[in-house]
Amino acid sequence: VRSSDGRYAPSPSGPLHLGNLRTALLAWLFARSQDGRFVLRIEDLDPQRSRAEHALRAISDLRRLGIDWDGEPLRQSERHERHREALGQLIAAGRAYPCWCTRAEVRLASAAPHAEDGTAAYPGTCRELTAAARAARERGGPPRAWRFDGGREVVGFRDLLHGECSGVVDDFVLWRGDDVPAYQLAVVVDDADAGICEVVRGDDLLESTPRQVRLAQLLGFDVPRYVHVPLVRAYDGKRLAKRSSAAQIDDLLGDGGSIERLVGWMGSSVGLVAPGLELTAAELLGRFDARRLSGPMTA
């Protein structure tokens, strides 16, 4: 394991869009510019939302962009037993408990939303059950989820672009009632097992990171470094802006666009190169300097 191994971990619930592709490119640039291995992991945990055709498309879109990876793409759905083992470890450590609350009950019980995204933290109803109340719920049926006992701990971490960050760890779901591991658990286990040292991903996941840092610590893993990169909120190319679906690679390349032009835009949108250049991912790699990632990261 090198200290710079990285990954890209798309969920195959839809086609990759411009933002996903730029994040993937950045993750690849970070790893490869430090001579790191690069892993592609298909996060197909949720059988309802994952589609094999989206996974295949993602793989071919990334290749077209000029991104390469080591080994075969990993499939998260194949790691169910390993995820279960990690859940077992947390249960044994007294940090996971079964929860029978319905969605509606969780909503009602949460007095006020505290998270910035308006979602309310689970108030811990099932954590506090008396033995009798728990027995009654057990008789009523299997749990609807396994939750992490977060203890309202504040967990901090350092992000390359965001600096010192911290957040309160809530009682989030570790395992769903339909026997699907939660993203929060699977991502930590899979990154650790793949030897990932640097996680480069979209900054929509910044709020989840304290949870993942805590899980990694409890499971005895090294906590990776984090780089949360901005999402693309608009695309400034005139030709592309008029397409409402200017998101997928074919739309982006329509009407004579080229991969080099797209990669050039991606590079310039994050301050790596001057606007208007056309270059391959390999050429951009040759000019990659993480210290320059201070530019306007959105279009």
Ligand code: GLU
């Ligand atoms: N699968 C997640 C997504 O597509 C990304 C997970 C991660 O990078 O940690 O949003």
